[in-house]
Amino acid sequence: MRKVGAGGTVALLAALVFWSCGALAQHDLSADEPRDIVPRYLLQDVNGRATTPEDYKGYFQLLSFGYTFCPDVCPTTLTEMATVLKELGPLAERLRPIFISVDPERDTLKVLREYTAFFDPRIIGMTGSPALVSRAADNFKVRYQKVYEKGAAHDHYAVDHSAGIYLLGPDGSFARKFGYGTPPATIVAEVRQLMELEATVRAARGTQGAPERPPR
Ligand SMILES: [Cu+2]
Numbered sequence: 553m554r555k556v557g558a559g560g561t562v563a564l565l566a567a568l569v570f571w572s573c574g575a576l577a578q579h580d581l582s583a584d585e586p587r588d589i590v591p592r593y594l595l596q597d598v599n600g601r602a603t604t605p606e607d608y609k610g611y612f613q614l615l616s617f618g619y620t621f622c623p624d625v626c627p628t629t630l631t632e633m634a635t636v637l638k639e640l641g642p643l644a645e646r647l648r649p650i651f652i653s654v655d656p657e658r659d660t661l662k663v664l665r666e667y668t669a670f671f672d673p674r675i676i677g678m679t680g681s682p683a684l685v686s687r688a689a690d691n692f693k694v695r696y697q698k699v700y701e702k703g704a705a706h707d708h709y710a711v712d713h714s715a716g717i718y719l720l721g722p723d724g725s726f727a728r729k730f731g732y733g734t735p736p737a738t739i740v741a742e743v744r745q746l747m748e749l750e751a752t753v754r755a756a757r758g759t760q761g762a763p764e765r766p767p768r
Contacts, residue, residue, distance in 0.1 A: 590692075596679060597676055598676065612747065614648070614650065614743070617688075617714065618630075619659055619713070620655070622711070622713075632739070637675075648676060649676065655679075656679040656681065664679060694713065694714045696713035
């Protein structure tokens, strides 16, 4: 084992404590998953089309909120989303990955399109008027706020925002929230499981014609 000095040990302990707190917070977050989430939005996709979850009926949706100037959280989240798509293979066709910008002032549709395409061209960028973005964020219990450094120019700001990835089922219902930093493999496994469940329910419905509750 590598020798660590007293300072190094303290730093290591601090890192461990920090890590476990983070892990705990994440666990808590998924344990008491927000049940009051209203999985609705009315936004514009990067082609300027008004879009609601209804437009993706029959598809699972993987959603995250952020902004393109984000220094770390969004690039990490979108990289993970791209990994999920890749690892789902052909199943990814049943999924619509969505990135919602909470910074419509700077994230024009063009900026947004280039940004999401950089991670994976399948990721759909969306935003809208400040009022519509705010309503969508409220629905998903996402908070965001502009942060200016002292003396910064008007368009020079960061946006603190809630992180995480939301999964909606093919009927548009809220299925699950994955906390920031959830390994893509975990997301892939859950999405795969839900897709299989949904396919089973659909097949059963097809043969029996019995109305079943959609999978959550
Ligand atoms: Cu971000």
